[in-house]
Amino acid sequence: MNAPTPPAIPGPSSPFAERQAALWQRIGSSAAVLVPGAREQRRNGTNTYPFRQSSDLLYLTGFDEPDAVAVFSTSVETRQLTLFLKPRDKVREQWTGRRLGVDEAPSKLGCQAAYELSELESRVAALIDGCHTVYAPLGDDEAFDALLLRAVKKLRGNERNGSRAPQCIADLSTVLHELRLRKDEESLRCMRRAAAITCEGHLLAMAAARAGRREHHIRALIDYAFAREYGAPGYDTIVGAGANATVLHYTSCADELRPGELLLVDAGCEWGHHTADVTRTYPIAASDGSRPRWTSAQRRLYDVVLAAQQAGIAVARPGCTIEDVHAACVRVATQGLVDLGLLPRTADLSDLIERGEHRRYYVHRTSHFLGMDVHDVGQYFPGSAARVLEPGTVFTIEPGLYIRADAELPSDCEDLRGCGVRIEDDVLILAPEHGGPHEVLTAACPKDPDELLGLIGRGVTIAL
Numbered sequence: 111m112n113a114p115t116p117p118a119i120p121g122p123s124s125p126f127a128e129r130q131a132a133l134w135q136r137i138g139s140s141a142a143v144l145v146p147g148a149r150e151q152r153r154n155g156t157n158t159y160p161f162r163q164s165s166d167l168l169y170l171t172g173f174d175e176p177d178a179v180a181v182f183s184t185s186v187e188t189r190q191l192t193l194f195l196k197p198r199d200k201v202r203e204q205w206t207g208r209r210l211g212v213d214e215a216p217s218k219l220g221c222q223a224a225y226e227l228s229e230l231e232s233r234v235a236a237l238i239d240g241c242h243t244v245y246a247p248l249g250d251d252e253a254f255d256a257l258l259l260r261a262v263k264k265l266r267g268n269e270r271n272g273s274r275a276p277q278c279i280a281d282l283s284t285v286l287h288e289l290r291l292r293k294d295e296e297s298l299r300c301m302r303r304a305a306a307i308t309c310e311g312h313l314l315a316m317a318a319a320r321a322g323r324r325e326h327h328i329r330a331l332i333d334y335a336f337a338r339e340y341g342a343p344g345y346d347t348i349v350g351a352g353a354n355a356t357v358l359h360y361t362s363c364a365d366e367l368r369p370g371e372l373l374l375v376d377a378g379c380e381w382g383h384h385t386a387d388v389t390r391t392y393p394i395a396a397s398d399g400s401r402p403r404w405t406s407a408q409r410r411l412y413d414v415v416l417a418a419q420q421a422g423i424a425v426a427r428p429g430c431t432i433e434d435v436h437a438a439c440v441r442v443a444t445q446g447l448v449d450l451g452l453l454p455r456t457a458d459l460s461d462l463i464e465r466g467e468h469r470r471y472y473v474h475r476t477s478h479f480l481g482m483d484v485h486d487v488g489q490y491f492p493g494s495a496a497r498v499l500e501p502g503t504v505f506t507i508e509p510g511l512y513i514r515a516d517a518e519l520p521s522d523c524e525d526l527r528g529c530g531v532r533i534e535d536d537v538l539i540l541a542p543e544h545g546g547p548h549e550v551l552t553a554a555c556p557k558d559p560d561e562l563l564g565l566i567g568r569g570v571t572i573a574l
């Protein structure tokens with residue numbers, strides 16, 4: 111893979127400055143936006159989980175240290191970004207590495223002021239004084255909610271001296287998440303890169319999918335493919351062999367791969383703080399790596415899911431809704447369930463769908479937004495109707511059919527028992543003038559059922 115341009119670093123002329131400008135425009139001239147970052151989370155003993163900054167703070171500032179809060183405040187006269195962060199500390203930095211510190215923050219991050227986090231409580235009231243509306247992530251963190259309300263109370267208590275408490279406290283999502291939902295050029299660059307690395311990981315998994323190996327061996331190769339490109343899984347990788355493929359969030363990954371069974375791999379690389387999300391399902395090769403084959407039942411099930419996904423992708427365009435995509439997938443999948451004998455052949459297709467009969471096997475929705483978070487921000491039903499998708503929106507299209515090992519099945523469908531198939535790609539809505547109506551970001555990951563047979567179990571060469 112070609113050497114990538116690294117993800118953007120913060121700075122006055124960075125994409126972060128453009129995102130901040132868009133935020134300023136949305137909030138008007140009498141508002142403040144409070145954006146707390148993530149804290150380190152204890153794993154066990156004195157160990158912590160690998161740190162992941164909050165996507166909101168990353169999106170707006172690129173600042174990647176724990177224990178930070180950004181405050182955007184504006185009045186008719188001024189706009190100010192104030193950052194609260196951990197101070198420089200020679201002793202702690204010996205253990206955990208260089209901190210940016212208060213002195214360098216303004217020049218490196220383009221903020222107008224920077225203070226130690228310990229000063230947040232004493233300074234936040236002044237920063238929101240006179241603002242009509244304060245936006246904050248309500249309900250995420252009780253301590254932060256309480257800090258904000260104490261600041262409001264302090265301003266109320268001082269109104270005779272000229273302080274003005276905010277009249278409205280609104281959720282941060284109402285201003286910020288609409289911005290994050292429509293990906294800018296930097297986000298799309300990161301997502302395309304994440305998609306490319308993800309496809310590499312899936313190709314490696316396919317090449318290694320031989321009987322006798324275990325699910326965690328496949329997961330290890332995916333981890334390696336992501337880490338080699340300075341990425342990491344954007345969510346817990348799912349590698350499910352045989353009936354494990356019917357467990358939607360199967361992550362124990364301890365079982366052996368058996369020849370002729372299906373393997374479901376759901377894995378996405380996060381790169382530059384944006385993640386891909388891809389699922390492929392295919393038969394496991396014999397231990398000698400000889401060309402695998404689909405059983406007749408597996409192939410019929412796979413073809414139904416693939417046709418459903420293609421129907422969903424075909425309707426993805428500016429102006430459609432995720433409900434339209436879901437309906438297109440469900441219609442094809444339900445007809446397929448009838449053809450497979452899993453639903454009654456005598457029934458009317460629309461009746462079956464209306465009664466939700468397909469949900470016996472099609473147990474999840476078809477799509478979610480995708481971006482910095484795997485289940486990315488953005489309301490699905492803003493107002494009273496489904497969101498109309500605009501160019502720049504990225505979402506998954508992932509129909510799946512799962513025939514559980516303990517399902518009650520018609521007697522002529524026993525050969526489908528324990529089979530699960532999901533096929534998932536990441537789709538960007540594009541305007542016609544940019545090559546629309548859509549781009550499948552993960553199109554490089556094979557899913558043609560015959561092409562897959564030439565890739566599975568071929569053997570793996572590890573290279574750095």
Ligand code: CA
Nearest residue numbers: 376387388534
């Ligand atoms: Ca997935």
